[in-house]
Amino acid sequence: MRTVQLNIELPNMVTVTEFELKTLLASRLYEKEELSLGQAARVAGLSKRAFIEILGNYHVSIFSENKSVLRSDIANA
DSSP: OOOOOOOOOOOOTTTOOHHHHHHHHHHHHHHTTTTTTHHHHHHTSSOOOHHHHGGGGGGGOOOOHHHHHHHHHHTTO
C-alpha cells in the first residue's frame, strides 16, 4: 500500500473526524469494488470484523453483487 497525504478544507460547521473520513473513503471504495474487504479495513485502520460492523453505518452491504468478488471474499475470510 502507498500513503497519500491530503489536505481538505471543510466549512467550520462540518464536524467530521479523520477516522470518519477514512472509514467513509474505505467504505465507498469497497462498495465500488476497488478494494477488497481486507484492503478497505486496512485503509480505515480497523480489523475486518470492526470494518464490517461499520459498513452498516454507511448503508454498504458486505455482500458483493459480483459473484467472483464474493467468492474471493469468502475464500479469504
